[in-house]
Amino acid sequence: MQFILALHMxxxxxxxxxxxxxxVLLVLYLGAQRRGFTQKRAAHASEILPPVLVQLPxxxxxxxxxxxxxxxxAFDYPRDxxxxxVLDDSTDDTRDIVRDAANAARAxxxxxxxxxxxDRNGFxxxxxxxxxxxxxxxxxxxxxxxxxxFIPAPDFLQRVLVECSAFANPRIGFVQTRWDFLNRDENIxxxxxxxxxxxxxxxxxxxxxxxxxxxxFNGSGGLWRRTCIDDAGGWHDDTLxxxxxxxxxxxxxxxxxxxxxxERSPSDLPSxxxxxxxxxxxxxxxxxxxxxxxxTTLLRSPLQAHQKAAGIMHLTGYFVHPLILLTTLTTPLxxxxxxxxxGVAGSIxxxxxxxxxxxxxxxxxxxxxPLQFVRDLPPALLLGIGVAFSNTVAMAHxxxxxxxxxxxxxxxSASGTAHPYYRxxxxxxxxxxxxxxxxxVGAVALLAWSGTWQLAAPVLFYAAGYGGVWAAQIRxxxxxxx
Numbered sequence: 001m002q003f004i005l006a007l008h009m010x011x012x013x014x015x016x017x018x019x020x021x022x023x024v025l026l027v028l029y030l031g032a033q034r035r036g037f038t039q040k041r042a043a044h045a046s047e048i049l050p051p052v053l054v055q056l057p058x059x060x061x062x063x064x065x066x067x068x069x070x071x072x073x074a075f076d077y078p079r080d081x082x083x084x085x086v087l088d089d090s091t092d093d094t095r096d097i098v099r100d101a102a103n104a105a106r107a108x109x110x111x112x113x114x115x116x117x118x119d120r121n122g123f124x125x126x127x128x129x130x131x132x133x134x135x136x137x138x139x140x141x142x143x144x145x146x147x148x149x150f151i152p153a154p155d156f157l158q159r160v161l162v163e164c165s166a167f168a169n170p171r172i173g174f175v176q177t178r179w180d181f182l183n184r185d186e187n188i189x190x191x192x193x194x195x196x197x198x199x200x201x202x203x204x205x206x207x208x209x210x211x212x213x214x215x216x217f218n219g220s221g222g223l224w225r226r227t228c229i230d231d232a233g234g235w236h237d238d239t240l241x242x243x244x245x246x247x248x249x250x251x252x253x254x255x256x257x258x259x260x261x262x263e264r265s266p267s268d269l270p271s272x273x274x275x276x277x278x279x280x281x282x283x284x285x286x287x288x289x290x291x292x293x294x295x296t297t298l299l300r301s302p303l304q305a306h307q308k309a310a311g312i313m314h315l316t317g318y319f320v321h322p323l324i325l326l327t328t329l330t331t332p333l334x335x336x337x338x339x340x341x342x343g344v345a346g347s348i349x350x351x352x353x354x355x356x357x358x359x360x361x362x363x364x365x366x367x368x369x370p371l372q373f374v375r376d377l378p379p380a381l382l383l384g385i386g387v388a389f390s391n392t393v394a395m396a397h398x399x400x401x402x403x404x405x406x407x408x409x410x411x412x413s414a415s416g417t418a419h420p421y422y423r424x425x426x427x428x429x430x431x432x433x434x435x436x437x438x439x440x441v442g443a444v445a446l447l448a449w450s451g452t453w454q455l456a457a458p459v460l461f462y463a464a465g466y467g468g469v470w471a472a473q474i475r476x477x478x479x480x481x482x
Contacts, residue, residue, distance in 0.1 A: 053140025
Protein backbone atom coordinates (compact mmCIF):
# COMPACT_ATOMS: atom_id res chain seq x y z
CA MET A 1 0.00 0.00 0.00
CA GLN A 2 2.92 2.33 0.66
CA PHE A 3 4.05 1.83 -2.94
CA ILE A 4 0.58 2.70 -4.24
CA LEU A 5 0.52 5.76 -1.99
CA ALA A 6 3.92 6.85 -3.34
CA LEU A 7 2.70 6.47 -6.94
CA HIS A 8 -0.44 8.44 -6.16
CA MET A 9 1.44 11.25 -4.45
CA UNK A 10 3.96 11.51 -7.30
CA UNK A 11 1.12 11.76 -9.81
CA UNK A 12 -0.72 14.31 -7.67
CA UNK A 13 2.43 16.40 -7.25
CA UNK A 14 3.12 16.35 -10.98
CA UNK A 15 -0.47 17.38 -11.76
CA UNK A 16 -0.09 20.20 -9.24
CA UNK A 17 3.05 21.30 -11.08
CA UNK A 18 1.14 21.56 -14.35
CA UNK A 19 -1.67 23.38 -12.57
CA UNK A 20 0.89 25.85 -11.21
CA UNK A 21 2.10 26.42 -14.76
CA UNK A 22 -1.48 27.22 -15.72
CA UNK A 23 -1.54 29.77 -12.87
CA VAL A 24 1.55 31.44 -14.34
CA LEU A 25 -0.04 31.65 -17.80
CA LEU A 26 -3.25 33.02 -16.33
CA VAL A 27 -1.34 35.69 -14.40
CA LEU A 28 0.57 36.66 -17.56
CA TYR A 29 -2.69 36.90 -19.49
CA LEU A 30 -4.38 39.02 -16.84
CA GLY A 31 -1.30 41.22 -16.65
CA ALA A 32 -1.44 41.80 -20.39
CA GLN A 33 -5.12 42.68 -20.11
CA ARG A 34 -4.48 45.04 -17.20
CA ARG A 35 -1.77 46.81 -19.17
CA GLY A 36 -4.37 47.45 -21.83
CA PHE A 37 -2.87 44.96 -24.30
CA THR A 38 -4.57 45.31 -27.63
CA GLN A 39 -3.68 43.80 -30.91
CA LYS A 40 -1.39 46.27 -32.60
CA ARG A 41 -2.54 47.70 -35.89
CA ALA A 42 -0.63 49.64 -38.46
CA ALA A 43 -1.24 53.38 -38.53
CA HIS A 44 -1.66 53.19 -42.27
CA ALA A 45 -1.67 50.51 -44.92
CA SER A 46 1.68 49.51 -46.30
CA GLU A 47 2.21 50.55 -49.89
CA ILE A 48 4.22 47.40 -50.59
CA LEU A 49 2.37 44.13 -50.19
CA PRO A 50 4.34 40.87 -50.09
CA PRO A 51 3.59 37.94 -52.39
CA VAL A 52 1.74 35.19 -50.53
CA LEU A 53 1.67 31.48 -51.19
CA VAL A 54 -1.43 29.78 -49.74
CA GLN A 55 -1.00 26.05 -49.10
CA LEU A 56 -4.00 23.76 -48.59
CA PRO A 57 -2.89 20.27 -47.47
CA UNK A 58 -5.74 17.83 -48.17
CA UNK A 59 -6.25 14.10 -47.77
CA UNK A 60 -9.61 12.49 -48.53
CA UNK A 61 -11.72 15.56 -47.78
CA UNK A 62 -14.64 15.11 -50.18
CA UNK A 63 -16.95 17.10 -47.88
CA UNK A 64 -14.55 19.96 -47.19
CA UNK A 65 -12.30 20.36 -50.25
CA UNK A 66 -14.53 22.57 -52.36
CA UNK A 67 -15.40 24.83 -49.43
CA UNK A 68 -11.79 25.66 -48.48
CA UNK A 69 -10.72 26.18 -52.10
CA UNK A 70 -13.58 28.58 -52.72
CA UNK A 71 -12.79 30.44 -49.48
CA UNK A 72 -9.13 31.14 -50.30
CA UNK A 73 -9.94 31.84 -53.95
CA ALA A 74 -12.15 34.68 -52.65
CA PHE A 75 -9.29 36.41 -50.79
CA ASP A 76 -9.34 40.17 -51.22
CA TYR A 77 -5.67 40.39 -52.16
CA PRO A 78 -3.95 41.50 -55.36
CA ARG A 79 -4.21 38.64 -57.84
CA ASP A 80 -0.62 39.05 -59.02
CA UNK A 81 0.63 38.61 -55.45
CA UNK A 82 -1.45 35.56 -54.55
CA UNK A 83 -0.66 31.96 -55.49
CA UNK A 84 -2.68 29.03 -54.16
CA UNK A 85 -1.33 25.49 -53.91
CA VAL A 86 -3.76 22.64 -53.26
CA LEU A 87 -1.60 19.81 -51.89
CA ASP A 88 -3.95 16.92 -52.51
CA ASP A 89 -2.73 13.49 -51.41
CA SER A 90 -6.25 12.02 -51.63
CA THR A 91 -6.97 8.48 -52.73
CA ASP A 92 -10.71 8.92 -53.28
CA ASP A 93 -12.94 11.16 -55.38
CA THR A 94 -11.66 14.22 -53.51
CA ARG A 95 -9.21 14.49 -56.41
CA ASP A 96 -12.03 15.10 -58.86
CA ILE A 97 -13.68 17.62 -56.54
CA VAL A 98 -10.37 19.47 -56.14
CA ARG A 99 -9.79 19.53 -59.87
CA ASP A 100 -13.26 20.96 -60.55
CA ALA A 101 -12.97 23.59 -57.81
CA ALA A 102 -9.53 24.63 -59.02
CA ASN A 103 -10.76 24.97 -62.60
CA ALA A 104 -13.65 27.15 -61.40
CA ALA A 105 -11.19 29.37 -59.52
CA ARG A 106 -8.93 29.71 -62.59
CA ALA A 107 -11.95 30.82 -64.59
CA UNK A 108 -12.11 33.77 -62.18
CA UNK A 109 -8.46 34.59 -62.85
CA UNK A 110 -7.16 33.01 -59.63
CA UNK A 111 -3.60 31.66 -59.74
CA UNK A 112 -4.09 28.15 -58.35
CA UNK A 113 -2.06 24.96 -58.75
CA UNK A 114 -3.08 21.43 -57.80
CA UNK A 115 -0.24 19.20 -56.62
CA UNK A 116 -1.18 15.54 -56.40
CA UNK A 117 1.39 13.03 -55.17
CA UNK A 118 1.18 9.30 -55.71
CA ASP A 119 2.03 8.57 -52.08
CA ARG A 120 1.75 10.17 -48.65
CA ASN A 121 5.44 10.22 -47.83
CA GLY A 122 5.90 12.47 -44.83
CA PHE A 123 2.14 13.00 -44.57
CA UNK A 124 1.24 16.68 -44.00
CA UNK A 125 4.85 17.76 -43.43
CA UNK A 126 5.89 15.96 -46.60
CA UNK A 127 3.13 17.63 -48.60
CA UNK A 128 4.04 21.11 -47.32
CA UNK A 129 7.74 20.58 -48.03
CA UNK A 130 7.00 19.18 -51.49
CA UNK A 131 4.82 22.17 -52.30
CA UNK A 132 7.49 24.62 -51.16
CA UNK A 133 10.06 22.90 -53.34
CA UNK A 134 7.81 23.33 -56.38
CA UNK A 135 7.04 27.00 -55.72
CA UNK A 136 9.79 29.55 -56.40
CA UNK A 137 10.43 32.10 -53.68
CA UNK A 138 8.83 34.82 -55.79
CA UNK A 139 5.49 33.00 -55.42
CA UNK A 140 5.43 33.84 -51.74
CA UNK A 141 7.88 35.17 -49.22
CA UNK A 142 5.00 34.54 -46.83
CA UNK A 143 3.19 31.18 -46.72
CA UNK A 144 -0.36 30.87 -45.37
CA UNK A 145 -1.59 27.42 -44.36
CA UNK A 146 -5.18 26.25 -43.93
CA UNK A 147 -6.49 22.77 -43.23
CA UNK A 148 -9.59 21.59 -45.05
CA UNK A 149 -11.97 22.29 -42.18
CA PHE A 150 -11.24 26.05 -42.10
CA ILE A 151 -13.10 28.91 -43.78
CA PRO A 152 -10.93 32.05 -43.71
CA ALA A 153 -12.73 35.33 -44.39
CA PRO A 154 -12.08 37.14 -47.69
CA ASP A 155 -10.21 39.92 -45.88
CA PHE A 156 -8.01 37.54 -43.86
CA LEU A 157 -4.73 38.51 -45.55
CA GLN A 158 -5.60 42.19 -45.60
CA ARG A 159 -6.33 42.21 -41.88
CA VAL A 160 -3.27 40.23 -40.85
CA LEU A 161 -0.70 41.73 -43.22
CA VAL A 162 -2.01 45.28 -43.69
CA GLU A 163 -4.14 46.29 -40.70
CA CYS A 164 -2.08 44.35 -38.14
CA SER A 165 1.23 44.69 -40.00
CA ALA A 166 2.02 41.29 -38.50
CA PHE A 167 5.42 40.82 -40.13
CA ALA A 168 6.71 44.36 -39.60
CA ASN A 169 9.29 42.98 -37.17
CA PRO A 170 11.86 41.10 -39.30
CA ARG A 171 12.34 38.50 -36.51
CA ILE A 172 8.71 37.40 -36.61
CA GLY A 173 8.91 33.96 -38.16
CA PHE A 174 5.27 32.92 -37.96
CA VAL A 175 1.89 34.40 -37.09
CA GLN A 176 -1.02 32.48 -35.60
CA THR A 177 -4.64 33.62 -35.47
CA ARG A 178 -7.34 32.50 -33.05
CA TRP A 179 -9.35 29.45 -34.01
CA ASP A 180 -13.09 29.98 -33.92
CA PHE A 181 -15.57 27.12 -34.09
CA LEU A 182 -18.45 27.05 -36.54
CA ASN A 183 -20.11 24.01 -34.96
CA ARG A 184 -19.33 24.60 -31.28
CA ASP A 185 -23.00 24.32 -30.29
CA GLU A 186 -23.73 21.26 -32.43
CA ASN A 187 -23.67 18.82 -29.51
CA ILE A 188 -22.22 18.14 -26.08
CA UNK A 189 -18.92 16.88 -27.55
CA UNK A 190 -18.27 20.01 -29.62
CA UNK A 191 -19.20 22.31 -26.73
CA UNK A 192 -16.80 20.48 -24.42
CA UNK A 193 -13.94 20.71 -26.93
CA UNK A 194 -14.57 24.39 -27.61
CA UNK A 195 -14.42 25.23 -23.90
CA UNK A 196 -10.97 23.64 -23.53
CA UNK A 197 -9.64 25.03 -26.82
CA UNK A 198 -10.82 28.52 -25.90
CA UNK A 199 -8.57 28.30 -22.84
CA UNK A 200 -5.64 27.59 -25.14
CA UNK A 201 -6.42 30.25 -27.74
CA UNK A 202 -7.62 32.99 -25.38
CA UNK A 203 -5.38 32.53 -22.33
CA UNK A 204 -2.33 30.42 -23.16
CA UNK A 205 -1.40 31.67 -26.62
CA UNK A 206 -1.91 35.29 -25.60
CA UNK A 207 0.20 34.81 -22.46
CA UNK A 208 3.06 33.14 -24.31
CA UNK A 209 3.09 35.66 -27.15
CA UNK A 210 2.96 38.79 -24.98
CA UNK A 211 5.53 37.45 -22.48
CA UNK A 212 8.04 36.39 -25.12
CA UNK A 213 7.74 32.69 -24.23
CA UNK A 214 8.00 29.92 -26.83
CA UNK A 215 4.68 29.39 -28.55
CA UNK A 216 3.55 27.04 -31.27
CA PHE A 217 2.02 27.46 -34.68
CA ASN A 218 -1.22 25.50 -34.49
CA GLY A 219 -0.99 23.95 -37.93
CA SER A 220 -3.63 26.08 -39.63
CA GLY A 221 -5.00 29.60 -39.67
CA GLY A 222 -1.69 31.41 -39.84
CA LEU A 223 1.34 32.37 -41.92
CA TRP A 224 5.06 31.59 -42.01
CA ARG A 225 7.97 33.61 -43.31
CA ARG A 226 9.60 31.38 -45.88
CA THR A 227 13.13 32.33 -44.83
CA CYS A 228 12.22 31.27 -41.27
CA ILE A 229 11.13 27.81 -42.44
CA ASP A 230 14.34 27.42 -44.44
CA ASP A 231 16.54 28.70 -41.63
CA ALA A 232 14.95 26.30 -39.13
CA GLY A 233 15.63 23.33 -41.40
CA GLY A 234 12.29 23.05 -43.18
CA TRP A 235 9.34 20.79 -42.48
CA HIS A 236 10.36 17.48 -40.85
CA ASP A 237 8.26 14.33 -41.03
CA ASP A 238 9.72 12.53 -37.98
CA THR A 239 6.91 13.65 -35.67
CA LEU A 240 3.13 13.73 -36.03
CA UNK A 241 3.08 17.32 -34.76
CA UNK A 242 5.16 18.92 -37.49
CA UNK A 243 3.85 22.37 -36.55
CA UNK A 244 5.03 22.12 -32.93
CA UNK A 245 8.39 20.75 -34.07
CA UNK A 246 9.07 23.51 -36.59
CA UNK A 247 7.89 26.25 -34.22
CA UNK A 248 10.41 25.29 -31.57
CA UNK A 249 13.25 24.76 -34.03
CA UNK A 250 12.58 28.24 -35.38
CA UNK A 251 12.44 29.86 -31.94
CA UNK A 252 15.68 28.20 -30.92
CA UNK A 253 17.20 29.86 -33.99
CA UNK A 254 16.12 33.29 -32.74
CA UNK A 255 12.83 33.66 -34.58
CA UNK A 256 9.64 34.71 -32.78
CA UNK A 257 6.02 33.74 -33.07
CA UNK A 258 3.22 36.33 -32.95
CA UNK A 259 -0.29 35.58 -31.83
CA UNK A 260 -3.22 37.72 -33.02
CA UNK A 261 -6.12 36.98 -30.64
CA UNK A 262 -8.55 39.32 -32.38
CA GLU A 263 -8.16 37.75 -35.82
CA ARG A 264 -10.35 34.69 -36.13
CA SER A 265 -10.01 31.60 -38.28
CA PRO A 266 -13.38 29.79 -38.37
CA SER A 267 -13.16 26.00 -38.41
CA ASP A 268 -15.09 22.83 -37.58
CA LEU A 269 -14.55 20.62 -34.55
CA PRO A 270 -14.78 16.80 -34.56
CA SER A 271 -18.43 16.12 -33.90
CA UNK A 272 -18.16 12.72 -32.19
CA UNK A 273 -15.98 10.99 -29.62
CA UNK A 274 -14.36 8.58 -32.07
CA UNK A 275 -13.03 11.42 -34.22
CA UNK A 276 -11.97 13.36 -31.14
CA UNK A 277 -10.10 10.37 -29.71
CA UNK A 278 -8.23 9.89 -32.98
CA UNK A 279 -7.24 13.55 -33.12
CA UNK A 280 -6.11 13.61 -29.49
CA UNK A 281 -4.12 10.38 -29.84
CA UNK A 282 -2.25 11.83 -32.83
CA UNK A 283 -1.47 15.04 -30.96
CA UNK A 284 -0.40 13.11 -27.85
CA UNK A 285 1.92 10.81 -29.79
CA UNK A 286 3.33 13.67 -31.83
CA UNK A 287 3.97 15.84 -28.79
CA UNK A 288 5.98 13.08 -27.09
CA UNK A 289 7.94 12.52 -30.30
CA UNK A 290 8.76 16.23 -30.28
CA UNK A 291 9.80 16.02 -26.63
CA UNK A 292 12.21 13.18 -27.46
CA UNK A 293 13.56 15.05 -30.44
CA UNK A 294 14.01 18.57 -29.07
CA UNK A 295 14.37 18.54 -25.28
CA THR A 296 18.16 18.30 -25.23
CA THR A 297 18.47 20.89 -27.99
CA LEU A 298 16.08 23.20 -26.15
CA LEU A 299 18.06 22.96 -22.92
CA ARG A 300 21.28 23.78 -24.79
CA SER A 301 19.73 26.59 -26.83
CA PRO A 302 20.48 30.29 -26.28
CA LEU A 303 16.95 30.86 -24.95
CA GLN A 304 16.76 32.28 -21.43
CA ALA A 305 16.19 29.95 -18.47
CA HIS A 306 12.55 30.97 -17.95
CA GLN A 307 11.86 30.45 -21.67
CA LYS A 308 13.37 26.98 -21.53
CA ALA A 309 11.29 26.11 -18.47
CA ALA A 310 8.11 27.37 -20.12
CA GLY A 311 9.00 25.47 -23.27
CA ILE A 312 9.45 22.20 -21.39
CA MET A 313 6.08 22.64 -19.67
CA HIS A 314 4.46 23.40 -23.01
CA LEU A 315 6.04 20.48 -24.88
CA THR A 316 5.15 17.99 -22.13
CA GLY A 317 1.57 19.17 -21.71
CA TYR A 318 0.11 15.81 -22.72
CA PHE A 319 1.90 14.16 -19.80
CA VAL A 320 -1.16 15.02 -17.72
CA HIS A 321 -3.01 12.12 -19.34
CA PRO A 322 -0.77 9.32 -18.00
CA LEU A 323 -0.90 11.13 -14.66
CA ILE A 324 -4.71 11.15 -14.74
CA LEU A 325 -4.69 7.44 -15.58
CA LEU A 326 -2.37 6.75 -12.65
CA THR A 327 -4.62 8.64 -10.22
CA THR A 328 -7.60 6.73 -11.65
CA LEU A 329 -5.97 3.46 -10.66
CA THR A 330 -4.66 4.52 -7.26
CA THR A 331 -7.40 6.73 -5.82
CA PRO A 332 -9.96 3.92 -5.24
CA LEU A 333 -7.34 1.75 -3.53
CA UNK A 334 -6.33 4.54 -1.17
CA UNK A 335 -9.93 5.34 -0.32
CA UNK A 336 -10.73 1.68 0.37
CA UNK A 337 -7.58 1.29 2.49
CA UNK A 338 -6.95 4.75 3.94
CA UNK A 339 -3.54 5.62 5.34
CA UNK A 340 -2.63 8.50 7.62
CA UNK A 341 -1.28 10.47 4.67
CA UNK A 342 -3.71 9.38 1.97
CA GLY A 343 -5.50 12.72 2.12
CA VAL A 344 -2.41 14.83 1.47
CA ALA A 345 -3.34 15.04 -2.21
CA GLY A 346 -6.20 17.31 -1.22
CA SER A 347 -3.67 20.07 -0.65
CA ILE A 348 -3.48 20.60 -4.40
CA UNK A 349 -7.17 21.50 -4.52
CA UNK A 350 -6.59 25.21 -4.93
CA UNK A 351 -4.04 24.69 -7.68
CA UNK A 352 -6.40 22.30 -9.45
CA UNK A 353 -8.88 25.14 -9.71
CA UNK A 354 -6.50 27.12 -11.96
CA UNK A 355 -7.54 25.39 -15.22
CA UNK A 356 -11.19 25.84 -14.23
CA UNK A 357 -10.65 29.54 -13.64
CA UNK A 358 -8.80 29.84 -16.96
CA UNK A 359 -11.68 28.16 -18.76
CA UNK A 360 -14.16 30.47 -17.05
CA UNK A 361 -12.22 33.60 -18.03
CA UNK A 362 -11.74 32.33 -21.59
CA UNK A 363 -15.46 31.55 -21.87
CA UNK A 364 -16.33 35.04 -20.69
CA UNK A 365 -13.90 36.52 -23.24
CA UNK A 366 -15.67 34.51 -25.93
CA UNK A 367 -18.97 35.99 -24.69
CA UNK A 368 -20.33 32.73 -23.40
CA UNK A 369 -22.87 33.20 -20.62
CA PRO A 370 -22.24 31.86 -17.09
CA LEU A 371 -25.06 29.37 -17.66
CA GLN A 372 -23.38 28.07 -20.82
CA PHE A 373 -20.08 27.73 -18.98
CA VAL A 374 -21.67 25.81 -16.10
CA ARG A 375 -23.42 23.56 -18.60
CA ASP A 376 -20.28 22.84 -20.64
CA LEU A 377 -17.72 22.46 -17.84
CA PRO A 378 -18.67 18.96 -16.56
CA PRO A 379 -18.57 17.32 -20.03
CA ALA A 380 -15.27 19.08 -20.77
CA LEU A 381 -13.71 17.66 -17.60
CA LEU A 382 -15.19 14.21 -18.15
CA LEU A 383 -14.00 14.14 -21.76
CA GLY A 384 -10.48 14.96 -20.60
CA ILE A 385 -10.57 12.04 -18.17
CA GLY A 386 -12.21 9.71 -20.68
CA VAL A 387 -9.44 10.00 -23.31
CA ALA A 388 -6.61 9.65 -20.77
CA PHE A 389 -6.15 5.95 -21.50
CA SER A 390 -6.09 6.19 -25.30
CA ASN A 391 -3.71 9.16 -25.15
CA THR A 392 -1.44 7.25 -22.78
CA VAL A 393 -1.38 4.33 -25.21
CA ALA A 394 -0.47 6.71 -28.05
CA MET A 395 2.37 8.15 -25.98
CA ALA A 396 3.58 4.66 -25.11
CA HIS A 397 3.82 3.92 -28.84
CA UNK A 398 6.02 6.99 -29.23
CA UNK A 399 8.30 5.74 -26.45
CA UNK A 400 8.48 2.20 -27.82
CA UNK A 401 9.48 2.98 -31.35
CA UNK A 402 11.25 5.66 -33.34
CA UNK A 403 8.81 5.18 -36.22
CA UNK A 404 6.62 8.21 -36.75
CA UNK A 405 3.42 6.26 -37.24
CA UNK A 406 0.52 7.06 -39.56
CA UNK A 407 -0.89 10.57 -39.69
CA UNK A 408 -4.49 9.47 -39.15
CA UNK A 409 -6.78 12.22 -40.41
CA UNK A 410 -9.70 13.39 -38.31
CA UNK A 411 -12.83 12.82 -40.39
CA UNK A 412 -15.19 15.77 -40.61
CA SER A 413 -18.05 16.83 -42.82
CA ALA A 414 -19.13 20.36 -43.60
CA SER A 415 -22.65 19.64 -42.43
CA GLY A 416 -21.42 18.29 -39.11
CA THR A 417 -23.29 15.01 -39.63
CA ALA A 418 -21.86 11.52 -39.69
CA HIS A 419 -21.32 9.87 -43.06
CA PRO A 420 -20.53 6.20 -43.73
CA TYR A 421 -17.80 7.10 -46.22
CA TYR A 422 -15.43 8.34 -43.51
CA ARG A 423 -17.05 6.65 -40.55
CA UNK A 424 -14.72 5.46 -37.80
CA UNK A 425 -15.02 2.26 -35.80
CA UNK A 426 -13.99 1.90 -32.16
CA UNK A 427 -10.70 0.16 -31.41
CA UNK A 428 -9.66 -1.98 -28.47
CA UNK A 429 -9.08 1.03 -26.20
CA UNK A 430 -12.85 1.36 -25.89
CA UNK A 431 -12.97 -1.83 -23.83
CA UNK A 432 -10.11 -0.68 -21.63
CA UNK A 433 -12.13 2.47 -20.93
CA UNK A 434 -15.14 0.31 -20.12
CA UNK A 435 -13.00 -1.72 -17.71
CA UNK A 436 -11.75 1.45 -16.00
CA UNK A 437 -15.35 2.61 -15.58
CA UNK A 438 -16.31 -0.75 -14.04
CA UNK A 439 -13.30 -0.56 -11.73
CA UNK A 440 -14.40 2.86 -10.50
CA VAL A 441 -18.04 1.76 -10.11
CA GLY A 442 -16.91 -1.27 -8.10
CA ALA A 443 -14.88 0.98 -5.82
CA VAL A 444 -17.91 3.20 -5.28
CA ALA A 445 -20.00 0.17 -4.36
CA LEU A 446 -17.40 -1.02 -1.86
CA LEU A 447 -17.16 2.45 -0.34
CA ALA A 448 -20.94 2.57 0.06
CA TRP A 449 -20.96 -0.94 1.57
CA SER A 450 -18.28 0.07 4.08
CA GLY A 451 -20.26 3.14 5.10
CA THR A 452 -17.83 5.66 3.61
CA TRP A 453 -19.85 6.53 0.53
CA GLN A 454 -19.13 10.24 1.13
CA LEU A 455 -15.58 9.58 -0.13
CA ALA A 456 -16.86 8.32 -3.47
CA ALA A 457 -17.15 11.67 -5.29
CA PRO A 458 -13.72 11.59 -7.04
CA VAL A 459 -14.18 7.94 -7.97
CA LEU A 460 -17.62 8.67 -9.41
CA PHE A 461 -16.01 11.32 -11.58
CA TYR A 462 -13.60 8.77 -13.01
CA ALA A 463 -16.46 6.35 -13.62
CA ALA A 464 -18.45 9.02 -15.43
CA GLY A 465 -15.46 10.07 -17.56
CA TYR A 466 -14.45 6.64 -18.82
CA GLY A 467 -18.00 5.33 -18.89
CA GLY A 468 -19.26 8.37 -20.77
CA VAL A 469 -16.58 8.10 -23.45
CA TRP A 470 -17.24 4.36 -23.78
CA ALA A 471 -20.99 4.89 -24.10
CA ALA A 472 -20.51 7.64 -26.69
CA GLN A 473 -18.38 5.30 -28.80
CA ILE A 474 -21.03 2.60 -28.60
CA ARG A 475 -23.64 5.14 -29.66
CA UNK A 476 -21.48 6.42 -32.54
CA UNK A 477 -20.79 2.93 -33.85
CA UNK A 478 -24.40 1.71 -33.69
CA UNK A 479 -26.41 4.82 -34.51
CA UNK A 480 -27.92 5.26 -37.92
CA UNK A 481 -26.30 7.76 -40.23
CA UNK A 482 -28.55 10.72 -40.83
